[in-house]
Amino acid sequence: MEYRTLGRTGIKVSSLCFGTMTFGKEADEATSIKMFHRCRDAGINFFDTADRYGIGTSEKILGKCITECREKIILSTKVGNPVGDDVNDRGLSRRHIMSAVENSLKRLGTDYIDLYFLHIYDPKTSIEETLSVLMDLQRQGKILYVGASNWSAWQIAKAIGISELKRILRFECIQPMYNLIKRQAEVEIFPLAREENLGVITYSPLGAGLLTGKYIKKDNLIQGRILESKLYERRYADPVYYKIAEKFVNYTKARGFNPSALAVAWVMSNPVVTAPIIGARNLKQLEQTLAALEIEMTPEMRKEITALSITPPEATDRSEEKVDK
Numbered sequence: 001m002e003y004r005t006l007g008r009t010g011i012k013v014s015s016l017c018f019g020t021m022t023f024g025k026e027a028d029e030a031t032s033i034k035m036f037h038r039c040r041d042a043g044i045n046f047f048d049t050a051d052r053y054g055i056g057t058s059e060k061i062l063g064k065c066i067t068e069c070r071e072k073i074i075l076s077t078k079v080g081n082p083v084g085d086d087v088n089d090r091g092l093s094r095r096h097i098m099s100a101v102e103n104s105l106k107r108l109g110t111d112y113i114d115l116y117f118l119h120i121y122d123p124k125t126s127i128e129e130t131l132s133v134l135m136d137l138q139r140q141g142k143i144l145y146v147g148a149s150n151w152s153a154w155q156i157a158k159a160i161g162i163s164e165l166k167r168i169l170r171f172e173c174i175q176p177m178y179n180l181i182k183r184q185a186e187v188e189i190f191p192l193a194r195e196e197n198l199g200v201i202t203y204s205p206l207g208a209g210l211l212t213g214k215y216i217k218k219d220n221l222i223q224g225r226i227l228e229s230k231l232y233e234r235r236y237a238d239p240v241y242y243k244i245a246e247k248f249v250n251y252t253k254a255r256g257f258n259p260s261a262l263a264v265a266w267v268m269s270n271p272v273v274t275a276p277i278i279g280a281r282n283l284k285q286l287e288q289t290l291a292a293l294e295i296e297m298t299p300e301m302r303k304e305i306t307a308l309s310i311t312p313p314e315a316t317d318r319s320e321e322k323v324d325k
Contacts, residue, residue, distance in 0.1 A: 001043025001293065004274050006074075007172045007199035009145055011114070013074050015268055016293065017046040017201055019277040024057030026281040029064075035286050036065040042290050048175075048201070048277055050078035050119055051104050059107035067109060076115035076201075077104050078149055080122060092122035094133040101142055116143040117175055121151050127159050128166060135169035147173035147199070153188035160196060173199035178273070180248060180266055180309045181207045181241045188315050190272040202267055205276040206289075208232045210241060211263040213249035240310070247308045257295065260285070264292035266305050 003012040018039045023032040036047075047066070049058045059077060066073055079100040082090040090096065104113065116137070118130065137143045148156055148171050156174060163170035174193060176185040182204070193200045206212055208225040215226060225232045252259040267276040280286035313319065 003045075006115075006145075006274055008197050009172050009199070011074060011145075013046040013199075013275055014044045015275050016042075016044055016264070016290070017048050017076075017275040017277045018044050019203065019279040020047060020049045020058045020062050021053045022058075022279055022281050023049070023061040024054040029061050031282055032061045033065055034283060035280055036062070038283060038286055038290075040069065042293070045072060046074045046076075046201075046275060048076045049108075050081070050117070051083050051100055051107075052078065052081040052119065055083055056103070056107050059104055063107055063109040070110055074114045075108065075110065076117060076147070077108065077113055078117040078119035079104070080119035092118055092120070092125045092130040094129060097130070097133050097137075101137055105142060112141055113143045115145050115147055115173055117147045117149045117173075118151070119149050121148075121155050127162050128168070131159065131163060131166075131168050131170075138169055145172040147171055147175060147201075149175035149203075150177075153192045156189070156198075157192060171198060173201060173274075175201045175203060175277075177204050178202035178267060178270075178276070179205050179207045180211060180263060180305065181236070181244050183309060183312050187312050190270075191315075194272055199274045200272050201275055201277055202273055203277045205264045205267040205278065206260055207241070207245070207263070208236055210236055210245045211248055212260050212288075213245065213252075216242065216246050216249060244309045248305070251305065251308060258288050258291055260288040261291035261295060262305070264289050265295040265297050266302065268292060269297040269302050 002015040004015055005011070006013050020032070027035065047062060049062050051059060066075065079097055080090065080092050088096055101116070105111065116134065122130070134143065134146050146169060148159065151174065156171060159171055174189065176189050178185045209215065210226065214224060226236055249259050252262050264276055264278060267273055278289040280289065
């Protein structure tokens with residue numbers, strides 16, 4: 001296992017992060033615990049969850065898993081998405097964050113959270129207000145670092161600017177979506193991360209399973225995130241995504257790779273990415289993605305795979321003036 005430095009923090013994290021969104025949902029508690037220990041055996045020391053996942057169930061199961069190894073792992077969870085029916089059971093207000101962090105700490109069975117992500121951008125709460133309460137929590141030792149998940153580049157840059165101006169807590173990590181199909185992060189989010197030395201923990205390296213090839217001929221398919229969730233169905237509705245997936249799967253077959261492993265290895269090979277988040281419903285799926293650690297992604301192979309998808313346009317309309325160096 002390779003260990004990489006997380007942004008400016010000095011913390012070393014495994015080049016794969018295990019996401020526990022399936023804990024207590026697609027994976028029962030016994031299977032979840034087995035997957036956790038398999039990840040530890042593989043050298044993974046970075047585990048990601050959220051209070052939203054199973055409305056606390058994922059955090060509870062992960063809390064049981066880490067009892068004997070808390071000081072050996074880097075733990076991240078998130079706040080912001082709805083976790084109840086009350087109008088204030090969501091968002092990034094001081095009131096909600098103060099309540100949410102205590103609930104997460106209790107479910108996780110720990111005194112502190114290494115990396116606390118803002119799961120959404122909250123336009124109704126000032127960024128300064130949110131960063132101020134997070135700084136208070138850091139001073140109390142309840143969180144060590146903060147990050148942003150699902151924020152756009154301008155939102156991240158605005159927050160960093162406020163941090164510098166007000167001399168308050170700053171983001172040290174971001175968590176954008178990134179895979180061979182969804183490459184929008186390359187346009188502005190990744191350049192911003194490189195410029196500001198932010199850790200980058202990307203999610204959905206398999207494109208909700210699309211890059212595994214199981215949706216190409218799905219007549220007999222009975223489970224899968226795109227089939228089970230309207231959100232994922234809309235996210236990957238464009239027919240061109242299926243064409244990219246088919247080309248990618250054909251590429252993997254011709255070269256003897258497992259598509260899950262190669263899709264993850266491609267994300268890992270981007271120099272801006274600290275670690276992609278992998279997830280699984282069972283041990284078989286987990287083994288397929290862990291196989292990414294055994295793939296040597298050469299520059300030539302990365303170039304070939306990248307060419308199978310659509311490169312997003314430059315952030316500026318003057319892209320014709322760009323000169324390759």
